[in-house]
Amino acid sequence: MNRPAFRNWQTVQEEVLRRIHAREWKPGDLIPNEADLAEEFGCARATVNRALRTVAESGLLDRRRKAGTRVALQPVAKATIDISLxxxxxxxxxxxxxxxxxxxxxxxxxxxxxxxxxxxxxxxxxxxxxxxxxxxxxxxxxxxxxxxxxxxxxxxxxxxxxxxxxxxxxxxxxxxxxxxxxxxxxxxxxxxxxxxxxxxxxxxxxxxxxxxxxxxxxxxxxxxxxxxxxxxx
Amino acid sequence: MNRPAFRNWQTVQEEVLRRIHAREWKPGDLIPNEADLAEEFGCARATVNRALRTVAESGLLDRRRKAGTRVALQPVAKATIDISLxxxxxxxxxxxxxxxxxxxxxxxxxxxxxxxxxxxxxxxxxxxxxxxxxxxxxxxxxxxxxxxxxxxxxxxxxxxxxxxxxxxxxxxxxxxxxxxxxxxxxxxxxxxxxxxxxxxxxxxxxxxxxxxxxxxxxxxxxxxxxxxxxxxx
DNA sequence: AGAATTATTATGTACATACATAAAATCATT
DNA sequence: AATGATTTTATGTATGTACATAATAATTCT
Structure with missing residues (x-):
């Protein structure tokens, strides 16, 4: 029973993305709170926070205090364009x-x-x-x-x-x-x-x-x- | 002599942006390291890190391990476009x-x-x-x-x-x-x-x-x- | 019942500490 | 002098704790 240690925020992020993508967490779903995920992943809450915050910035998660974190119903694709010289x-x-x-x-x-x-x-x-x-x-x-x-x-x-x-x-x-x-x-x-x-x-x-x-x-x-x-x- | 406490990362970020805009830190300049800034601002290094990381993401700072943080010579403007329905x-x-x-x-x-x-x-x-x-x-x-x-x-x-x-x-x-x-x-x-x-x-x-x-x-x-x-x- | 107040809760963030990592600088070796 | 090994250093990140904040839920009061 070797738990797949998600020990850094990138790994946690990947796992979160995988779950969203695999529809384990469906659009609109409330996902477990940070503390629970931290326990499940075997890492600190701050690590989960960093991962979820990053995913939320990309538009795939909606987060609200007290209300919790849910999978975005209509993920807004964000295209970042580098305006260089x-x-x-x-x-x-x-x-x-x-x-x-x-x-x-x-x-x-x-x-x-x-x-x-x-x-x-x-x-x-x-x-x-x-x-x-x-x-x-x-x-x-x-x-x-x-x-x-x-x-x-x-x-x-x-x-x-x-x-x-x-x-x-x-x-x-x-x-x-x-x-x-x-x-x-x-x-x-x-x-x-x-x-x-x-x-x-x-x-x-x-x-x-x-x-x-x-x-x-x-x-x-x-x-x-x-x-x-x-x-x- | 009341030091203007920069106690949260947003405030630190604003101060960093101000210094860049005011050319106190000129393009190409190496800015003080996180530890020094933390001391100057009277906050933890993690707070400075969060602020600098955010500014770097916007393209105004270039950060490299050991080499330090410097003001971008040619800041690449990043336009984020929301592709909605x-x-x-x-x-x-x-x-x-x-x-x-x-x-x-x-x-x-x-x-x-x-x-x-x-x-x-x-x-x-x-x-x-x-x-x-x-x-x-x-x-x-x-x-x-x-x-x-x-x-x-x-x-x-x-x-x-x-x-x-x-x-x-x-x-x-x-x-x-x-x-x-x-x-x-x-x-x-x-x-x-x-x-x-x-x-x-x-x-x-x-x-x-x-x-x-x-x-x-x-x-x-x-x-x-x-x-x-x-x-x- | 309806309004105002209070408690609860999940996220948000600050901090001190510790260690990881990459890259530059230094030193040792040939 | 060129090469390789080692040290140093600034950023990167993980952790536990503490408290802030916003929004909901529960409660009390009228």
Whole structure:
């Protein structure tokens, strides 16, 4: 009668996942409490806690004080997407990264931009347009507005050799932000830069970042047709 | 001289984040070790560990045994996307959900599908096509292949009133999967169902799920033009 | 009976201690 | 100097105890 010692939290987690998966614990079921599981597994309650907490974070368990832990009825799949630098993204695939500044202007933003960044319409902001290349082929167009009130030093940077993407990461921290993925028809300018037909379906990422209460930057990345963003589930 | 007691891990985490944002600890810097921080903060090392571990998970810190903890040079933003049921997604926005089965056939999959699911080309699979509606307007087209070898009970389900999405979640568990986001031009069939122009730019989600070594299902969700997938950063 | 109060209970977390582990640094050996 | 063995060290984690907290259940009061 050798009890299969579940002595570390990873092992406990695996066993918990196995039971959920094997429907020994069915969706909606209340599972035994931490103390009981600890006794069953022959480990400390803290170990069970760590395992259950981790599984709960992945969405497979719902935990509530006093109410106990139950198997999620409708597990919400959580896809975590790593938003890395475009340069890293390209280099990670063993391709040669290229960068090309298209335009750099201090100008008054359109209402949509000033509204999103919550700055007066009359305030001039730094507007960048650039092209990222993979093995010399167009990869993505970057269209960026930088709030110069928040990041004044940006006006001293030419952005001829470094992308806004990279410069901001190193020079302008942000506390939070918002990201949106969508599909769009390539504009005339995008089609020209990406070398694709006008109105081709392109993948778009819009990002808006904040440093506490002030906006930092708003960027729109338009990828060449065929681009996929993929991740494990 | 009242030391600002950082007595719980959330408070410690906030202080760590503050120092990173305020550049007191700059990107690349080695920060003090857990024991020292614990002493400084007046708490146990385990508390500091929990805080630092959490920050590291968010990508702002790099930790390595013996080497210590340093501020990430290029913090990788991690966007977590909750992939919920389409019905829930729509209802969460206060809209009326509608579902319509377009077709349900047992048929031999095209090479691309049988390859992705790793089943012999001659094996017939369940092929579903359905439309999801929000306030009676087309929302997304679901095109799904179900591996009937893995989920034999699926052939007994008509899918007239319940979507493959929902039925599988309740009846066919999966251990892992893959998800991809992209943009595509609407096909003739998609355009007809979504009521949009042919070749309109549409947002697409492709998902493939597995139960250990066997494939469960492959689904392609094509959203009506204008659809955005957004999340906090 | 209904409302307010109190007890109970499962999770959540803090702490001190101990040991495990990985990786860097040092020392010994050739 | 290059190689290999050893020590050191910072993180990683397990444990027992203690108490906090939230939510439910039970009880008391009106």
């Amino acid at each position: 475009i340069r890293q993204e390209i280099e990670a695939r063993g391709q040669k990264y290229g960068y090309q500044l298209i335009s750099r202007r201090l100008q008054e933003p359109p209402a949509q931009v000033s509204g999103a960044l919550q700055v007066p319409m009359t305030t001039r902001m730094l507007h960048l347009s650039a092209l990222h290349l993979a093995n010399d082929a167009p990869y993505a167009v970057e269209d960026r507005w930088i709030n110069t009130a928040t990041v004044p030093t940006a006006v001293n940077e030419g952005f001829e050799t470094i992308s806004g993407n990279e410069w901001l990461l190193a020079n302008a921290p942000y506390t939070h932000g918002e990201i949106a993925f969508s599909a769009a028809a390539a504009t005339k300018e995008e089609a020209r830069l990406l070398g694709c037909p006008l109105h081709a379906a392109v993948f778009v990422i819009d990002r808006l970042t904040w440093d506490h209460a002030v906006s930092v930057t708003k960027v729109r990345l338009t990828f060449a047709p065929g681009h996929q963003l993929r991740t494990a589930l | 389409i019905r829930q997604e729509i209802e969460a926005r206060g809209q009326k959900y509608g579902y319509q089965l377009i077709s349900r056939r047992l048929q031999e999959p095209p090479a691309q599908v049988s390859g992705a699911l790793q089943v012999p080309m001659t094996t017939r699979m369940l092929h579903l096509s359905a439309l999801h509606l929000a306030n009676d307007a087309p929302y997304a087209v679901e095109d799904r292949w179900i591996n009937t070898a893995t989920v034999p009970t699926a052939v007994n389900e008509g899918f007239e009133t319940i979507s493959g999405n929902e039925w599988l979640l309740a009846n066919a568990p999966y251990t892992h999967g893959e998800i991809a986001f992209s943009a595509a031009a609407a096909t003739k069939e998609e355009a007809r169902l979504l009521g949009c122009p042919l070749h309109a730019a549409v947002f697409v989600i492709d998902r493939l799920t597995w139960d250990h070594a066997v494939s469960v299902t492959k689904v392609r969700l094509t959203f009506a033009p204008g659809h955005q997938l957004r999340t906090a950063l």
